[in-house]
Amino acid sequence: MTGTTPTAGATLRLLDKADKEILRLDRAIVGAVYKFLHDFRRNPESGGFDLKPLKGDRRLWSARVNREYRALLLHLGGSDWLLVSVKHRGHVHQNLDRLAYGINQVTGAIEYVDLQVVEDDVLRRAPEAPQASMPTTAPPAPVEEPLFGRYSDEQLAGLGVAEPLIPLIRKLTTDDELLGLAEYAPRHTGEVLLRLRDGVPYDEVKTQVTEPVELDKSERFDAGDWQAAIDRSQAVVITDDDSLQSILDEGDFGRWKVFLHPTQEKLVHRRYSGPARVGGGPGTGKTIVALHRVRHLVESLPPGHTKPVLLTTFNKNLAADLRARLLSLAGPETLARVDIVHVDQLATRVVSEADPGSAKRRIDDTQALREWRQLLLEAGEHKWDAEFLSDEWNQVILGQAVATRTEYFRARRAGRGRSVSRTDRAEIWQLAERFTQRLDVKGLDTHRQVAERAARLEITRKSKIDKRTQERDDRGGLPNLHVESGSGAWLRYRYRHIVVDEAQDLSAAHWKMLRAMVPSEPDDIFLVGDTHQRIYDNQVTLGSLGINIRGRSTKLTLSYRTTREILKSAIHVLDATEYDDLDGGDDDLAGYRSVLHGVRPLLRGASSWDEELDLIVQQLQAWHDIPRESVAICVPTNDMVTQVAYRLAQRGIASTEITRDGPKHDEGVHIGTMYRFKGLEYRRMLIAGVSEGLVPRSSVDAWERTDSTRYKREVQRARSLLFVAATRARDALAITWNGEPSRFLRPLGVQ
Numbered sequence: 001m002t003g004t005t006p007t008a009g010a011t012l013r014l015l016d017k018a019d020k021e022i023l024r025l026d027r028a029i030v031g032a033v034y035k036f037l038h039d040f041r042r043n044p045e046s047g048g049f050d051l052k053p054l055k056g057d058r059r060l061w062s063a064r065v066n067r068e069y070r071a072l073l074l075h076l077g078g079s080d081w082l083l084v085s086v087k088h089r090g091h092v093h094q095n096l097d098r099l100a101y102g103i104n105q106v107t108g109a110i111e112y113v114d115l116q117v118v119e120d121d122v123l124r125r126a127p128e129a130p131q132a133s134m135p136t137t138a139p140p141a142p143v144e145e146p147l148f149g150r151y152s153d154e155q156l157a158g159l160g161v162a163e164p165l166i167p168l169i170r171k172l173t174t175d176d177e178l179l180g181l182a183e184y185a186p187r188h189t190g191e192v193l194l195r196l197r198d199g200v201p202y203d204e205v206k207t208q209v210t211e212p213v214e215l216d217k218s219e220r221f222d223a224g225d226w227q228a229a230i231d232r233s234q235a236v237v238i239t240d241d242d243s244l245q246s247i248l249d250e251g252d253f254g255r256w257k258v259f260l261h262p263t264q265e266k267l268v269h270r271r272y273s274g275p276a277r278v279g280g281g282p283g284t285g286k287t288i289v290a291l292h293r294v295r296h297l298v299e300s301l302p303p304g305h306t307k308p309v310l311l312t313t314f315n316k317n318l319a320a321d322l323r324a325r326l327l328s329l330a331g332p333e334t335l336a337r338v339d340i341v342h343v344d345q346l347a348t349r350v351v352s353e354a355d356p357g358s359a360k361r362r363i364d365d366t367q368a369l370r371e372w373r374q375l376l377l378e379a380g381e382h383k384w385d386a387e388f389l390s391d392e393w394n395q396v397i398l399g400q401a402v403a404t405r406t407e408y409f410r411a412r413r414a415g416r417g418r419s420v421s422r423t424d425r426a427e428i429w430q431l432a433e434r435f436t437q438r439l440d441v442k443g444l445d446t447h448r449q450v451a452e453r454a455a456r457l458e459i460t461r462k463s464k465i466d467k468r469t470q471e472r473d474d475r476g477g478l479p480n481l482h483v484e485s486g487s488g489a490w491l492r493y494r495y496r497h498i499v500v501d502e503a504q505d506l507s508a509a510h511w512k513m514l515r516a517m518v519p520s521e522p523d524d525i526f527l528v529g530d531t532h533q534r535i536y537d538n539q540v541t542l543g544s545l546g547i548n549i550r551g552r553s554t555k556l557t558l559s560y561r562t563t564r565e566i567l568k569s570a571i572h573v574l575d576a577t578e579y580d581d582l583d584g585g586d587d588d589l590a591g592y593r594s595v596l597h598g599v600r601p602l603l604r605g606a607s608s609w610d611e612e613l614d615l616i617v618q619q620l621q622a623w624h625d626i627p628r629e630s631v632a633i634c635v636p637t638n639d640m641v642t643q644v645a646y647r648l649a650q651r652g653i654a655s656t657e658i659t660r661d662g663p664k665h666d667e668g669v670h671i672g673t674m675y676r677f678k679g680l681e682y683r684r685m686l687i688a689g690v691s692e693g694l695v696p697r698s699s700v701d702a703w704e705r706t707d708s709t710r711y712k713r714e715v716q717r718a719r720s721l722l723f724v725a726a727t728r729a730r731d732a733l734a735i736t737w738n739g740e741p742s743r744f745l746r747p748l749g750v751q
Contacts, residue, residue, distance in 0.1 A: 283561030503529030563598030
C-alpha cells in the first residue's frame with residue numbers, strides 16, 4: 001500500500017520493543033536518538049533527516065539520527081509515524097527483504113520483525129562436518145525434534161503468531177533458541193509459543209492468551225487500514241520529551257506503564273470472588289500488575305473524596321516508591337483516592353488512635369533480644385535460651401496476635417522446629433508476660449508488638465461492625481438512628497479494597513489486621529509476592545488467617561527485566577530449596593524464564609578483603625560507559641558499606657549509601673546491604689563479600705546442632721537475600737569474594 005507524502009509536524013509513536021533496542025546502543029547514540037525524536041516531532045521534513053522510503057512500497061522509511069545511525073519508521077499515513085528500529089547506516093540497506101512488517105490478521109495489531117537478526121542471533125548454527133582425512137567412528141548426533149512440530153502453520157497463525165516468523169519457528173529445537181526468538185518476536189507471539197512449550201493445551205492458549213486480544217467479530221479486517229491497526233498495537237505516542245525519557249530511563253516500569261501484556265491485563269481487570277494472589281519471580285511484572293489493579297479499582301469507585309483503596313507493603317522505602325509509580329502511572333486524581341502506607345506505619349496509626357497519649361520508644365528485634373537475655377540472666381533461668389524465646393514471642397505470640405494463655409495453648413507452631421509440651425507452653429507464656437511487663441516499665445515497644453495490638457483492635461472493631469450489621473438485618477434493614485448517630489461513622493470498615501505488594505514479608509499479625517479492615521466481599525484483597533524473595537522470618541498460612549486464596553492464585557513466569565544468563569545463575573543460588581506458597585503448599589519457579597539475552601555473570605575471587613576492594617574499583621572503572629546511578633554495589637554488612645565507600649572515594653568514584661530512607665544523595669554509585677535492595681533495580685550490579693562466614697553468616701551454622709528447623713530456615717533466608725540481590729541486575733552482574741567463597745556459589749561452578 002503506497003503511503004502519502006509526509007507533512008510538517010508529526011505524531012510519533014514508539015513500537016513495543018523498540019525501546020529495548022535503543023537502550024542496547026552506546027550512551028552517546030541514545031542521546032542522539034533523544035534529540036532525533038524531539039526534532040522529528042517538530043518537523044519531519046527537515047533536510048537534515050534525509051527522510052526517504054525503503055523497499056519500494058513507501059511504507060517503510062529511514063531517517064538520519066546522526067552520521068552513523070538511522071531510524072526505521074513505518075509511515076502510517078499523513079503525519080503519523082511509528083518508530084520500529086534504530087540501525088547502523090551500514091545495515092539499513094542490507095537484507096531489506098528480511099524486514100517483515102504488517103497487520104496481524106488475528107489481533108489486528110501492527111507487527112515488525114527483522115528476520116535476518118533472528119536468524120543470525122537466535123538459530124543455532126549447524127556443527128561443521130568432520131574432514132574426510134579425519135574419519136570418526138563416533139555415532140552421529142541424534143537429530144533434535146522441532147519444538148512445535150505438532151502444530152500446523154494454520155494452527156500457529158490461528159493463535160496470532162506472526163506469520164513471517166513461522167518458517168523460523170519450524171527450525172527451533174532448543175529452549176534457548178525459543179527464548180532468543182521471543183526476545184525479538186512481537187510480544188503476543190512470544191507469549192503464545194512459551195505457553196505451548198510449557199504444555200498448555202492449544203485451546204487453553206487460545207482462550208487465555210489469544211482471545212483477550214483477538215479482533216472483535218464485528219470488526220472487518222482491513223490489511224491496509226494502518227490507522228485502525230495502530231490503535232490495537234502495543235505502541236505509545238511520544239507526546240513530549242518527558243514521556244520518552246520515562247519509557248527509556250525508567251526501564252521495566254517505563255515499559256509496563258504503557259505495554260501491559262494481555263495476560264497481565266486480564267489479571268488486572270478480573271472480578272475476583274474473594275482474596276486473590278499473583279506470584280512469580282523477579283521482573284515478571286507483579287508490582288506493575290498491582291499498580292494497574294489499584295488504578296482499575298479506583299476507576300470502579302463511585303465519585304467521592306475518600307480513600308477507600310489501601311496500597312501497602314512492608315517498608316517505608318517501597319511505600320514511597322509505590323506512591324511515585326502510581327502517580328506516574330495514573331495521575332493525581334487516582335492517587336487522591338488511595339491510601340499508600342507501609343504496613344507498620346498503618347499499625348502505628350491504628351494503635352495511636354486507640355492510645356493517642358502513648359510515648360513509648362520503638363526498638364528493633366536486636367535490641368529486644370538483648371532485653372530477653374537480660375531478663376533470663378536476672379531471673380536465673382537456664383532452661384530456655386533467649387534466641388528461642390525471642391523467636392517464639394515474635395513468630396507465635398505476636399506473629400499470630402495471640403492475646404491469652406488459652407489462645408497460646410491452641411496456637412499453631414508450624415516451622416518452629418523444637419516441640420513444646422503443654423507444661424512448656426505454660427512456662428513460656430509466663431516468661432512472655434514478664435518480658436512484656438519489662439518493656440512496658442521501660443517505656444519500650446517493638447514493631448511486632450504494635451502490629452499485634454493493631455490486629456486485636458481491628459478484630460474487635462470488625463466484631464462490632466458485624467454485630468451492628470446483624471442487628472440491622474434483624475430489623476429488616478432499618479438503622480437504629482440513636483446508635484448510628486453516635487458511633488455509626490466510626491463503625492465502618494476502613495477500606496473497600498486492599499492491595500498488598502511484597503506480600504511474602506508480612507507477618508501473621510499484619511494479615512489479621514488487614515483482614516479485619518475490609519469486608520469479606522468480591523475484590524476485597526489483592527496481593528502480589530514471591531516467597532523465594534522472602535527476606536524476613538515471617539512464614540504464614542493465609543487460609544488460617546481468614547484470607548482464602550485457593551482457586552484465585554496465579555503465577556507469572558516471564559521476566560522482561562533480567563537477562564536469562566543472570567536469571568540462570570540466580571536460580572542456581574536457590575539450589576532447589578523448597579519454598580512455601582503462603583497457603584500451606586509448595587511454591588517453585590517452574591517455567592520462570594527470561595526473553596532477554598546478555599553476558600554471563602562475572603565471578604572473581606580475591607585473597608583478602610583489601611584485594612577484593614581493588615577488584616570492585618576495577619569493575620566500576622570497566623563500567624564507565626553508563627551513569628554511576630545505574631550501578632549498585634551490594635555487601636553483607638554495614639561496616640563493609642563504609643569501607644567500600646571510602647575506597648571508592650580514594651579512587652575518585654562518587655558513591656552514595658542506601659539507607660532505610662533511600663539513597664542519601666542523588667549522584668554516585670549506590671552502596672548498601674542486601675536488605676536495602678528489595679524492590680530496586682539497576683542496569684549493572686556488583687555483589688561483593690560473598691564469602692563463607694558472611695553469606696550465610698557464620699552464626700547460622702550453630703543452629704544446625706541445636707535446632708535443625710531454625711537452621712534450615714535461616715539458610716533459606718540467606719539464599720533468598722542473595723537471590724534478591726542478584727536479580728536486581730538488568731544487564732550485567734558481577735560477584736566477588738575473598739578467601740573461601742560462599743557455599744551458595746558452588747552451583748555456579750565456584751569451588
